[in-house]
Amino acid sequence: MPEAISEFLPIYLLAAIGLHGGIEMRKTGFEEMLIPMVVAIGLSLLFTLNHYQILRRLGKFNIFDSYALASTYGAVGAVTFSVGLSFLKNQGVSSEGYLAAILAVLEPVAFILAIFLTNMAVSKQIRTKKQSISDDEELDIGMKQTSTKLSQVLKESITGKAIVILLGSIVIGYIIGKEGFEPISIVFDELFTGAIVIFMIEMGIIAGQRLEDIKKVGIFLTAFSVIIPTINGIIGVLVSTALGLSLGGAVMFGLLLASASFIAAPAVLRHAIPQANPSLYITSALGITFPYNIIVLLPIMFTISTWVHGEEAIDLFNYVTKVFV
């Protein structure tokens, strides 16, 4: 993948999402956002814990892989979010602007939980060992490293590039408003769908190169990568509808919870839980869940949201021919 695409497009997508979100939020204000955000954070934490139990108990993965995978699926994916926005735009349906802010806030939540719990587990192991054997300077160092790592990762993920760009552009969007957006709308609005298409072509090529890896993922994780997003996403649609979000807003809320992180996850987890096998969480998130989410789950959630909002369902057959544009 040319760097032009791999490094530049994620920044561009984040900036475009943020700007749109900020502009919309100017119209609606902050109050409305509070409850959905708290609920989203709660669900993200809950789901992460739930994923862990499933992976550890049923999947028999080790602690590290279980927490890494649990948080990958508890976290959110900005690219998936972008595709959702562009899908809604094509359907002529709008969504709440503050969802961009929820995206930004959700980004580190699941990781922080998983890292915290992993460190707890490791410390406990070390402490048990220590008691049984004797005082040991190295173990002390081990524990100190573990807790330093947590605070460092926390700091890094909160001041991470993605969040800074996302929040920064929400603020800018809020300040400049619709009118100030005019001269740059060609770049950040009209080019948006085309940019996503180009990104997806390249991601398709990468995913293709990984077909081998996907076979190695195993039947359990493959099922997990399809079923969990489906459940999480549908819960998201229903809960957010109950909270009063619009048809499109509920779809995006569901998509947030359904999405798995495949750009941020490796960067965070490789440092925080280096013992976990990265090819497990990258391959399942990028190779299975991402295409499943945008091709299958997105229209399903749209249909569900349409039902529960009492509007006419989309023509699913017609959709299939349009999913990528």
Add this chain to the structure above:
Amino acid sequence: MPEAISEFLPIYLLAAIGLHGGIEMRKTGFEEMLIPMVVAIGLSLLFTLNHYQILRRLGKFNIFDSYALASTYGAVGAVTFSVGLSFLKNQGVSSEGYLAAILAVLEPVAFILAIFLTNMAVSKQIRTKKQSISDDEELDIGMKQTSTKLSQVLKESITGKAIVILLGSIVIGYIIGKEGFEPISIVFDELFTGAIVIFMIEMGIIAGQRLEDIKKVGIFLTAFSVIIPTINGIIGVLVSTALGLSLGGAVMFGLLLASASFIAAPAVLRHAIPQANPSLYITSALGITFPYNIIVLLPIMFTISTWVHGEEAIDLFNYVTKVFV
């Protein structure tokens, strides 16, 4: 040349050509395409053989250089094709959508022929040697390698990135149609000419760095690089007009046959005919034929096509000031 340009733009151009072609083909269907495609393949093979004779007999090039050059000029150039499309667009003239499919199919044809013939020649040499000297294991290996190489190159060029992107986007264009194209038309249609201009600026800089090399190409090859495309192109215009192609379609058909390959050629030939001197075919195709084709030959072919289609000729003087836009 920044990678942003050198790696990304060719992919972009191929995708844009393919999408347009696919959309157009939806209107016209496949039947029309058959005869022009067969004729184009036939001409490409014929021209390649003819180039070889000229280069080997008159130009006194060795077998390897002769076949490499012959196929470089028998093959087609997607960048040249792009410039042609953008030229026609500026003239307000349309062309048959299936020409994109012909571009895709022609891409490997000349190379396969040249590689096949080179391998035949090499095998014959080896066999002659073998008979005259004695049994020799190494020669056996040589022959085996030779034939493995052919099938491998064949497979690689048919599943090559360029062809996959081109055919893939033809299919997508066919599926989505004009309406589905709407949201991405800004990227793949409106930006098309501008992208070509940027690409050409960079190619101009590269060509400038090669001025030294061009001097080394020699008078014979320089003449070849101008005369051959002219003849091939004009034959292309006349034949395709006879086949019933439109004014613009005949120009593009001619341009296909006139164009030399300078992106695919080195990638294919360096593996298949490593003995050939790459600076010969790259320099002549990129440094001489490419600028000649778009600055001089394209308007000539347009004029000829206008004549034979019985319409009013373009104002050539006015054209000169516009050739790059």
Add this chain to the structure above:
Amino acid sequence: MPEAISEFLPIYLLAAIGLHGGIEMRKTGFEEMLIPMVVAIGLSLLFTLNHYQILRRLGKFNIFDSYALASTYGAVGAVTFSVGLSFLKNQGVSSEGYLAAILAVLEPVAFILAIFLTNMAVSKQIRTKKQSISDDEELDIGMKQTSTKLSQVLKESITGKAIVILLGSIVIGYIIGKEGFEPISIVFDELFTGAIVIFMIEMGIIAGQRLEDIKKVGIFLTAFSVIIPTINGIIGVLVSTALGLSLGGAVMFGLLLASASFIAAPAVLRHAIPQANPSLYITSALGITFPYNIIVLLPIMFTISTWVHGEEAIDLFNYVTKVFV
């Protein structure tokens, strides 16, 4: 900074500036340009000498740093110029097209003067040494190297990539005119502001990484980096208004003189005056003067120009919220 941005965007900005300038110049012709250009060159030289005196006498910098900094601030910045154009566009104010040509001509002027004077100073030192000690072959070589370097740098900066692209696109813009520009206006006009925004985001990140360096720059140079551009810029606005330039033209003329070079400067000065400390001139030009110029000085100069042109001033408060778009 991804190469896509760092290498590609400056080229793009230069091409866009040049094309616009060329198109405008077609309307107005060359005569008008002469006096402003001569005055701009004169002021650039004068300012460079003035900067040197201030830096050497008051700032106590050594000869090399003084000349390097003097010319950095005597030279011009194409990125600053771009931001100015986009600012004016947003204000609905136009400017004289030939300013792009003045930008191209000014680019090397201050550097050539500073390099010439540095070499003079070095030669004098060498000669003094030589007389006092004795004939010395090495000193001869030193002097020869010094003068070769001057002519080489001269040649290189005049045939430098930036100038070639800028002048080349002025010529192209002049030839194609408004009408020929149509098909590429989406790339070179409509995308312009968005491209600048993306560039500035990345530059903001780079500037952020340099906060440490800025502290090291010292109080004197920090003051210099703010006061000198202000004085030079306001002189520019007033002089050009006196020469008859339009409201917008006077702002751009002022901005040219106020701007410091931070892309060309290191490339030229590192070879020509390697003894100078590059982090001084890069940090002050990029980290202090550039943001100051576009955030603070640009609206000030606009206000002044509005006054002296007797038109209604902009609403400065409103401006602050719009400065980046």
Add this chain to the structure above:
Amino acid sequence: MKLYDVKLLTITCEILAQKNVIEILKNHDITGYTTYEVEGNGAKGLRGQGFKNEKNVKVEVVMREEKISGVVEDISRTLFPDFAIILYVSDVGVVRTEKF
């Protein structure tokens, strides 16, 4: 012109371990190093296609012989188990020993 014998330590690892390597160097008071992105193949499979996070990086450090052992041990102990990584040491000659 005299060349002084020092060691060149070369570490090739996944890019996300670069920070850890440089941290270890810092712990040994080493601040001079050179890095660049590379691709590669090894026990952990083909690396370098796809996203930047999945590339490898080479870290090269010219240093005095006496420091090599401590640095190599720290890297082996903390990074070898979890990361795609190899390292090797070679002999080089330099002009200015005071720099290393």
Add this chain to the structure above:
Amino acid sequence: MKLYDVKLLTITCEILAQKNVIEILKNHDITGYTTYEVEGNGAKGLRGQGFKNEKNVKVEVVMREEKISGVVEDISRTLFPDFAIILYVSDVGVVRTEKF
């Protein structure tokens, strides 16, 4: 800490010959290597400007001494005549010999 002596083979060649080099390594059961794009000048002229196809690549392989000779001979025989290519061998020390 003990370092074991092995060899580092470095091949610098035009990028289109990379596949051939790696094929040869594979024939000798070598799957560990590191590659990166470079520019350069040599008998076949300045390389690395312009298109990606015209760049050079460096392939670096840490391997046991006994394999060097076969690999170098195969490369010399099949690639030296037609490609822009150089190679050199140097001595390095590694911690885990079992990896190479």
Add this chain to the structure above:
Amino acid sequence: MKLYDVKLLTITCEILAQKNVIEILKNHDITGYTTYEVEGNGAKGLRGQGFKNEKNVKVEVVMREEKISGVVEDISRTLFPDFAIILYVSDVGVVRTEKF
């Protein structure tokens, strides 16, 4: 297969000094070299972030032993004072001495 002993000179410097290095090589009739961009840290601080002009470059030259001394002296004399730069020399074996 016989390997002949030659030297590998590696120069890591700021990218704007590359021209000067290659000029010096040319003065010693050396036209074969390999270059690539790198990042790094040293006495002149962290280099490689931001603009291309602020990157480092590595220049690698395989050459005969007898030329090393002159080249290293020229570089030390003219470039060490003003530029971010280090260099080191190592021993390598090559197949075709006539190339260097």
